[in-house]
Amino acid sequence: MITFKNVTKTFENGTEAIKGIDLHIKKGKLVVIIGPSGCGKTTTMKMINKLIHPTSGVIAIDGKDISGQKEVELRRSIGYVIQRIGLFPHMTIEENVALIPKLKGFKKEAYKEKVDELLKLVGLEPSLYKNRYPLELSGGQQQRVGVVRALAGEPPIILMDEPFSALDPISREQLQDELKLLQETIHKTIVFVTHDMDEALKIADEIVVMKDGLIEQIATPQELVQGPVNEFVRSFIGKERIHAAINLQNPAEKEISMIMEPVKQHATGELPSIESTTLIKDVAQQMIIQSTHSMYVVQNGERVGIVHKDGLLRELAGIVVEGA
Amino acid sequence: MDVIQAFWETVVQRQDLIIERTIEHLYLSFVAICSAILISLPLGIFISRKQKVAELYIGITAVFQTIPSLALFGFLVPIVGIGFKTALIALIIYALLPILRNTYTGITSVDQAIIEAGRGMGMTSSQILLKIELPLSLPFLMAGIRTATVLTVGVATLATFVGAGGLGDVIWRGLQSYNNYLVLAGAIPVALLALSFDFILKILEKKTTPKGL
Numbered sequence: 001m002i003t004f005k006n007v008t009k010t011f012e013n014g015t016e017a018i019k020g021i022d023l024h025i026k027k028g029k030l031v032v033i034i035g036p037s038g039c040g041k042t043t044t045m046k047m048i049n050k051l052i053h054p055t056s057g058v059i060a061i062d063g064k065d066i067s068g069q070k071e072v073e074l075r076r077s078i079g080y081v082i083q084r085i086g087l088f089p090h091m092t093i094e095e096n097v098a099l100i101p102k103l104k105g106f107k108k109e110a111y112k113e114k115v116d117e118l119l120k121l122v123g124l125e126p127s128l129y130k131n132r133y134p135l136e137l138s139g140g141q142q143q144r145v146g147v148v149r150a151l152a153g154e155p156p157i158i159l160m161d162e163p164f165s166a167l168d169p170i171s172r173e174q175l176q177d178e179l180k181l182l183q184e185t186i187h188k189t190i191v192f193v194t195h196d197m198d199e200a201l202k203i204a205d206e207i208v209v210m211k212d213g214l215i216e217q218i219a220t221p222q223e224l225v226q227g228p229v230n231e232f233v234r235s236f237i238g239k240e241r242i243h244a245a246i247n248l249q250n251p252a253e254k255e256i257s258m259i260m261e262p263v264k265q266h267a268t269g270e271l272p273s274i275e276s277t278t279l280i281k282d283v284a285q286q287m288i289i290q291s292t293h294s295m296y297v298v299q300n301g302e303r304v305g306i307v308h309k310d311g312l313l314r315e316l317a318g319i320v321v322e323g324a
Numbered sequence: 325m326d327v328i329q330a331f332w333e334t335v336v337q338r339q340d341l342i343i344e345r346t347i348e349h350l351y352l353s354f355v356a357i358c359s360a361i362l363i364s365l366p367l368g369i370f371i372s373r374k375q376k377v378a379e380l381y382i383g384i385t386a387v388f389q390t391i392p393s394l395a396l397f398g399f400l401v402p403i404v405g406i407g408f409k410t411a412l413i414a415l416i417i418y419a420l421l422p423i424l425r426n427t428y429t430g431i432t433s434v435d436q437a438i439i440e441a442g443r444g445m446g447m448t449s450s451q452i453l454l455k456i457e458l459p460l461s462l463p464f465l466m467a468g469i470r471t472a473t474v475l476t477v478g479v480a481t482l483a484t485f486v487g488a489g490g491l492g493d494v495i496w497r498g499l500q501s502y503n504n505y506l507v508l509a510g511a512i513p514v515a516l517l518a519l520s521f522d523f524i525l526k527i528l529e530k531k532t533t534p535k536g537l
Contacts, residue, residue: 049444075446086441086524090459090534099455101447149445159444 001027001189002048002157007057009043017043019072019213030183032200035210041193045159048191076104079150079158084168085142087134093145094130100153118148122178140171160192176203197237197304209233251315253279259315260297260305273298284312334505342494346513347492352483353476356412360472362417368427369453378428385421399487412487418479419472425450426468430461459534466529470522477518
């Protein structure tokens, strides 16, 4: 659907925002671009609707290079939702939503019905809301209208630039759920930019992790938490999320450092050692091979803990021992 | 009571002159305001696109504004001669600043997020201007026009010194003949005109302020 080929962007002030990315966004998928601020995620997204022009490289939609396409027409085939909502305050909800269909020259009866249908889709009763003005709505309601407005022109692609990050946590969660539900009915190709990993893991079909103008990893949420490709991605996802995800699946895949016990002061005695990043299943294997009941856990050559066979068994079997 | 009666008698006696000069005054002010709007509005839109030169243009009109009105009329006489044209030019120059500055402020104060949303949705520049920027900056614009109108109606009294008539004529005749009633018969209509213009524009301003703001 959308392809980036060796795309770079250097701004006039010399900032290299995008240092060469290749990306393929499949039709009907919700793709989340995530990264710390300044990583180029918003720039990447804005190049799709030509709000920003790439310095080099090719961006194609359905195989057609967009650089030759007229901006206005291109944008009318791409829905756009921004963080600050950007509803037109002097137009009613209905006028806001109907603007693009109107500009596209749709018949009045056709889009009037469409507006009602879309408002119902996001839980805003048309008779109650369509004649109100944006400022009479709550932030969450306003952004629902923002989403609906992007859908009104029936674009195959929708771009969402941190659409929920200005909302309160409860509205944010609600809108994330609604977007997921909505996507099940509309099956649009959605490019969603965020810096919130929980949001990305929750809604994405595919996550693109960016850093310093480069793509670090492209993976499904599950693949991402199970196999971050490097230290940056791992730290960006956050240890807790990785562990939580692994925990849910298989305790044998946990790192040994998570269940080790502290080494008692002045503990002596010769015991085999094992790296703190070793997985529980490998530790179990080592214990059997070396026929030992305990092992020291080391990190950077220093003892940081000790692990016993009991603890290992408890973890693997999921036994919780009171006071243990 | 004598004073009022005497004043009223003067008004009745000179009613032809007063009515004629009032119409002249109205005509002069109206043409000046309309011309100033025609110049300032596009210019204001233009400089709101080119923020680097905006201050320069506003600065120039501000300098015009600092020239004492009587002196401005005086300056123009050797260049354009006397008559309606001279008065008109001077009044236009005076009306430029309030309209220009308010147009500029109005357009640049429209929330950038709204414009970005419009652009991203595929609105053309002129659609953004006509459907978003101008409607949203209309309250500012109207305020500028109001200020300029009141100013122009007042300053137009000086048009008499370049032979362009207006209610200033009545006032000046009164001053020359030591007839305070005649001075008042000129000055009161000027004040009334300014106030009623202001009132009408105020209503217009309220009407044009987009709902939902």
